[in-house]
Amino acid sequence: MIENSTSQSNEIYDAIVIGTGISGGWAAKELCEKGLKTLVLERGRMIKHIEDYPTMHMDPWDFKHRDEKSKEVLARKPKQNRSGFVVHPARQHFFVDDIKHPYNEVKRFDWIRGYHVGGRSLMWGRHSYRWSEMDFEANKKDGHGVDWPIRYKDVEPWYTKVEEFIGVCGQNEGISQLPDSNLTPPMELNCVEEKFKEGVNNAFDDRIVTHARIAHITGDKTHEGRSKCQYRNRCMRGCPFGGYFSSNSSTLPAAEKTGNMILRPNSIVHEIIYDDKTKLATGVKVIDANTKETIVYNAKVIFCCASAIASAAILLQSKSKRFPNGLGNDSGELGHNLMDHHFKVGANAEVEGFEDKYYKGRKPAGFYVPRFVNIDEKSEKKDYVRGFGMQGGAGRSGWSRAVSEMSFGAELKEDLLKPGKWGIGMTAFGECLPYHENKMVLDYEKLDEWGLPTVTFDAEWKENELKMQIDMEKQAVKLLKAAGFKNVRGYRGESFPGLGIHEMGTARMGRDPKTSVLNANNQIHTVPNVYVTDGACMTSSACQNPSLTYMALTARAANHAANQLKNNTFKNA
Template identity: 65%
Template sequence: MDEKVNKIEAYDAIVIGTGVSGGWAAKELCESGLKTLVLERGRAIEHIKDYHTAHTDVWDFKYRGTPDNNDVKQQYKQDRTGFVTAESTKHWFVNDLKHPYNETKRFDWIRGYHVGGRSLTWGRQALRMCDLDFKANKKEGIAVDWPIRYKDIEPWYTKVEKFIGVCGENLGIPQLPDGHFSPPMALNCVEELFKDQISKHYKNRYLTIGRFANLTGEAHHQGRSNCIYRNRCMRGCPLGGYFSSNASTLPAAERTGNMTLRPNAIVYEIVYDEDSQKAKGVKIIDAITKKKIEFSAKIIFCCASTVATTSILLQSRSKRFPNGLGNDSGELGHNLMDHHFRVGASGTTTNFSNKSYIGSRPASFHIPRFRNLNDKDSKQNFLRGYSFQGSASRTNWRRAIKELSFGKTLKEDLLKPGPWRIGMSGFGECLPYHENKMTLDYDKLDEWGLPTITFDAAFRENEIKMRKDMQQEAINMLTAAGFSNVKGFDEPCYPGHAIHEMGTARMGNDSSTSVLNKYNQIHAVSNVYVTDGACMTSSGNQNPSLTYMALTARAVNHAVKQLKENAL
């Protein structure tokens, strides 16, 4: 592959990827005065201009939002999830035929190849991990110990929250640390009822509105406006009402004059220099022309997403690193994690028949973890814990699909709001199993001649035990709160499905058992940083994007200081 590689200009820093961590790396590096090349393997996306379905109503789509058979064939693996191939959002996700991967066990790898990556389609729940999470591995003798604790990342959480804008409320509980929030979105009347009933029946459980990266309040965020409750976030927001790289961090990097953004640049190798024992640059394939180009830099930030970053590292083989860059421990590609969900309960109520709500709130309620909190009462027969996310709403006209009525009576009934329904789903922690892994298959290449990825991962006994408790406690809480028709559910869930894959290049104190140190540097290659989900040593139960951004900001701060001290 390297017979015809064109070498061109050098930069101070290179960032691989433009999602939540890549955008933050670009912003922080550029604002520190470094000339930074930002590489994105997918197409260019211009904020506002390229959000083609942002204003399209459901009745204006050809199939009322349902994907046609051809779409399903091209995204057949992602279509298994049931939520990424809608007519309004299918263009944000890759063609599974053009970008194949392999499965020893089912893995739902959901990808978006374009500037902004999954920052355009993420769920926006911005939750801090806590000391309970950072200490768990060491306490239980699972995997390896995190090389940091909550206090190390706390100020960086605050920095990120202030810049991206997170709405929510502080609860003053250790398992969900307080943060810097704009005014919370409001719970509706049924959710308020549920909140009050939980506080009456349980001493260690709390219901709050979720903490979302949607703008509220009076704080100024350049180029962005407050959320107006359209709840079309996955289509791209012309107002910049929610945080994305395209609306926020990449424009900030651009304003410095220090960023060069190059889309359609598929990174396939980080080049290691035997003499300096550092990386000297990266090699890319232009996705359009297929030409190979090498760029050089003093610092490299890997933010391509968990699986993509690890794939690049595994492909970066040399005499010093025959099994992948920085892979002295042999852990690169192992300890793959994702959250398990799609388990919980729902119910109904005949109360508040005269009440409804305005708009379509793009946020759910949140019930923080209440299991295994280092006290006797919360201890269970499984390790770690879970949280719940949910909402209450009035049902719509579809409730009448099975009805036998017709004519004027039916029409009048359908114009009225239906009964209230409430539901919630748990998000559970997955332990970091060495056996859960991704590998490269050099016998099955993609159209650019690169190896495809094979997944071999599954949820195991601890997660199965946890799911039973998740369902039962959802039923218990709704029942205790007085809801009717309470029914539990436990739907099939596979790794990748929650789109929180992480852990394949973990942080640790010991280079013999981990890939990265406490500053997200590769142990043996100090000028390469990995700050996307690959760095995670355990998963917690929280949505992880806020942690990726905080770790990225912290790592850039360290890298810039090291560079100024000529230590890189």
Template identity: 65%
Template sequence: MNSITNTNVIDKGFDAIVIGTGISGGWAAKELCENGLKTLVLERGRMVEHVKDYKTATMDPWDFKFRGLPNNETKQKQFKQNRTGFVTHDSIKHWFVNDLKHPYNEIKRFDWIRGYHVGGRSLTWGRQALRMTDLDFEANEKEGIAVDWPIRYKDIEPWYTKVEKFIGVSGENLGLNHFPDGYLSPPIELNCVEDYFRSEIKKQYNNRHLTIGRFTNLTGEAQHDGRANCVYRNRCMRGCPIGGYFSSNASTLPAAEKTGNMELLPNAIVTELVYDDSLQKVTGVKVINSETKEQMFYKANIIFCCASTIGSTSILLQSKSKRFPNGLGNDSGELGHNLMDHHFQVGATATVEGFEDAFYKGKRPASFHIPRFRNLPDSESKQKFLRGYSFQGSASRTNWKRAIKELSYGKDLKESLLKSGPWKIGMSGFGECLPYHENKMTLDYNKLDEWGLPTVSFDCEYKENELLMREDIKNEAVNMLKSAGFKNVKGYNNETFPGIAIHEMGTARMGKDSTTSVLNAFNQLHSVPNVYVTDGACMTSSGNQNPSLTYMALTARAVNHAVRNYKKIK
């Protein structure tokens, strides 16, 4: 066994340890505990209690100094988080890390957006829940790119349904093979301009469909313990006191707690999975208390790595032994490679004439969605680039901010501002990034953090295929808006870098062959079967869909596999 001297060895009879409390960690905890396993859940960040710790959830714009815009101190402490343009507002900046305290290195720019606390980014995610399809699972094999997924849609379909039933996904089924139907609650409504745009797209295109996005904002009559239907405040990233959207804090962690089988430990930084050469398995994890810096070793029989793509891969790379000198389970040498993120910030905007007598109620927390229509099985949709993209967008009426450029004053200005402004519409593409071996993260042992751990270095970029796709995204956004008769149509293709979509994935990929992949079809390390990785690190390709639903489904499936195997040998 690796050395655990100067470490407190703690053996409380845990069957399993889950590292991380975000989207996948919460699901691992729930499933393990509900299956009767005594489970320790480790979170490197602070405790966050549902409702109690959502400090800005009910604050209004005027409650924030300078309407919440980041001040100079925030810009210094969160200088990389601030590059996003949206995570350092006073209402949510506490959910994201201090970049000075948690540094990383960029061989090429990578916008790594992190939140270290119980619940992780499940508190701040975009809440879109989309299924991948065999169009995604088969693409690598058909195109001779990277490695083949070891699973197909039929393997994960029932787990998608299980997850959707529990978390609550609103939306509508369209009966499209490349946009699979799911277990959905009533859709959030499109507004009148979006509904008009939908009808125009249907008239003019035979393979394009506009629908409301599938969001984990509760609607309908289904009961979800401790959660209520969304009330359209659109303050989701602050934390929702009524649990109107899915988060670990409002949903999976309470379910795990309810069983009496979970022990949750915040401020616990996992530094290493300890491999026993004689037993040929991991026997537990080494942890540093982030506040006291006390070192501990926790024993367990099953380990689930759900610390996020970069977090889980960092832990595996740090877990070195005689058997695994290059990181736990890294026989293939692929650990850290094949880093992907979706690319976006490309699309078009327009103004809309008419509909002056129409408005909408509330602040809808959802956008419309146009599923992928490029490189489908038919010949008509084939392009010079590989894979595809989808669109997200919305239409709304402009507000009083239009007065900033208004040349009027006095009574006329006041009366005009009491009326709703004109309509505008915008849409942005989300495109797939191919799994390039040379896109990677590594550890720098010459630059340590305050806990003595190596910092992460990123060497990742978008390449020709993504750049060609982006041009098509912009052109087709412009074409669709113009075809609907909208005015002042303007396309945009902003400079963007990996990480900004906050969908990083792929650094410990699944595969059929242990010489070219890290994980098998059930998310186990090929060479260490009692260790599972079910967060974004496991992804073999990225698809164009928001990936969190897939992480949750893969986690539920992997726990089912782990529990069945564990109970056989126990």
């Protein structure tokens, strides 16, 4: 590693938060609101809410080539482009330059990143589903991975708190695999989606179609500094209305309002400093992204919320005599058990009729089909474990824009003026098992421009995921046919880990320090004043979008940390 001049900050903060995305924003809000002087460090540039959303009001015809990708951008972002939807002019400014921020692959991994204040909270898909008791018990019951050290009841009040603050719209269905939530009114299903819901509900007694639960404001409840969703479906550009939840519009302003937050962008944290005498962390080492100066910041408690991959990389680089293989890595599990959701599997259909039906606006989500396999003996599958949920929508210009991970920016003027035939489709999101051999490691031979090791991925879908995908397609076709649609076509597209943008598991929670990195409170087992609450902490992946769970776990951990600090119990841990 290249060392430059090092300076020491004289102030000792109560807390340091690494990262400003979904988890980091919540850590900042909760710690600051509990009176902790908190330094929030972000490796990327500053993004100010509204002021720094350059394409927020642009129409397709306002772009030089109607939102077509430029050769120049494609040359700089070849791996980001694998997603198919992130490098269009309307949103490419929020995604990293692959040449400036390289990574390596033993097996293909599509690492989609945004380095700026707010992180991927500015570009996320916003689907927000609680995990169920079944999800937290799965590892123990089927023997894959290690047992979660917590259960649904431990997270349930924090789900409620988070949902109340961020605003999640949807409809409760009273089913065990998708627990009821603290919801605002749902975005109505359109006429074809309603037909699909009715058809499925009439044909099956073990599966339902419901409204997507998304972090958009609906109804009459007010959220400070934010207004209702305007149905523009330009969410990934940054929402000037604050209609959807992001760190920039919500948690960071709440933290700033307390007067306890100091936000420092362009600050690349690369090491957490460990004190062998106190057996605690004392601070972090930061490289200024612009000047490349190294700075040490000190704090009593540290929250690592840089993302599943970046947090694991920071911990792996945090070496000492006590931890020669990375901070808290006695188990050797740090960087392992890498998970994501596998998808790009589902079905499409043509819809007859409804030519006189059209909807004003572009709602940003469609329907959701909760998991219905491997729930009980009746739904048990013989050739794979765990399960999948489905997201989809219906429309006259392409259903895929209802699923953020599949949108291709087809907001052309003709779509607004010449509605075509209705179509409907869905894609399934399947659970990936926690395999020890699916991992990320650091390459100290290939350094980035700041002299830091680059990440190398070695992960793949295995037999369980591939067998599940066969059934994912089969069941999607079955649902559309049951609803009476025509020309139903299943599909199984090529996908690789990372493309779901739900990386998890690289510093997992567990009951035993010999097989996990974190305890039930998201603390490193052997360094109790370091908390990891982003995707790295996850012990399994379930099939639901994970961000709501990250936020709930972060709020829970911040409350624990504040109490520990207040009672001065870290030193006795």
